[in-house]
Amino acid sequence: MTKEQPPATFYVNAALFDCDGTLVNSTGAISEFWRNFAETRPHFDAEEVIRTSHGCRTFDVIKKWSPEDAIEEQVTQWEGDIPDSYGHHARAIPGAVELVKQFDGYSKETHDGEQKWAIVTSGTLPLATKWLKLLTIEKPDTFITAEKVTKGKPHPQGYLNARENLGYGANHAKVVVFEDAPAGIQAGKDAGALVVGICSTYNPEKVRDAGADIVVKDLTGVRIESYNKETQEFKIVVDSYYYSNI
Incomplete structure (x- = not known):
């Protein structure tokens, strides 16, 4: 179980989600x-x-x-x-659908009303599309699947492309990646993102050692508290976690 400790808080401009192991336990x-x-x-x-x-x-x-x-x-x-x-x-990762829909809802209230979240998956378009349908998640405008990259994870190409598409490709922009696999965690880190590691597939120590900045059991304890239009930042609160260096 996660430790009893104060909530962890961080601020980001956008969020990038893996699919298998992050949104759906496939x-x-x-x-x-x-x-x-x-x-x-x-x-x-x-x-x-x-x-x-x-x-x-x-x-x-x-x-x-x-x-x-x-x-x-x-x-x-x-x-x-x-x-x-x-x-x-297959089953939804607990809290995943709710968190994605939070980002989608808050996106409508941002400074430009554009989506501030994306999916970057190693799965193909037919596979990922069917998982989203099962989860009742609408396909995002930025949907990076296996066909859209020439180098798969652990290469950061997919996450870098998603950052650019969302308008937060600059190094100073803050982006969070939600991942469960070491290959994806490395890709997220190499794309310059803060990484939330989810223990749906591997134990907390392996997820931490792969480079995740904060390690959680699932996404039930992760929520958006607010959005600041001036700084274009979401305030993300993580109520329960195994490890954190943020």
Whole structure:
């Protein structure tokens, strides 16, 4: 359980969310996909892939472990079918839908009324779109999926592109990334963001050691307290957490 301690507070101009493991707990669904994939490929170690590849693009994983299957159109189709075939294993991360909808609601009250949040996922557009539908989250204007980058996480390209799209690409602008996987945490840090690490997939120590600035069980204890139009900053309060260096 998280420690009893004073709430942590920080200020940001915008928020960037990963999807799998951050908004939706899709580990069970993805794991079943990999196990099914391995049934006809004796060389493919599904359990090792499950253990080591969370947060990476499916195409990159298949290219590494089963290169003969690394055909983009086919991989996109396989991935897009995951929610249909294995979606009963998926669940919303507690507090995730509420927090995203808070950012969306507050965005309408900002200085320009534009969205101040985005999704940056290693999943393909068909996969991520279906997860959002399951979560009842409207697709954001800035929606960076696997097809929109040439370098997947842990490379920061996706998060850097999202910052630019939202108008907060400058180093002095403050952006928060919500992530669960070491690859995504590294990408967020390398994009110059503060990172909230979520323990949906890994234990608190691993999430902290990956570089997260604050480590939480889920998103139920994270909330927007206010928005300042003059500074263009959200005041974010984290009521419960494992570790924090902010």
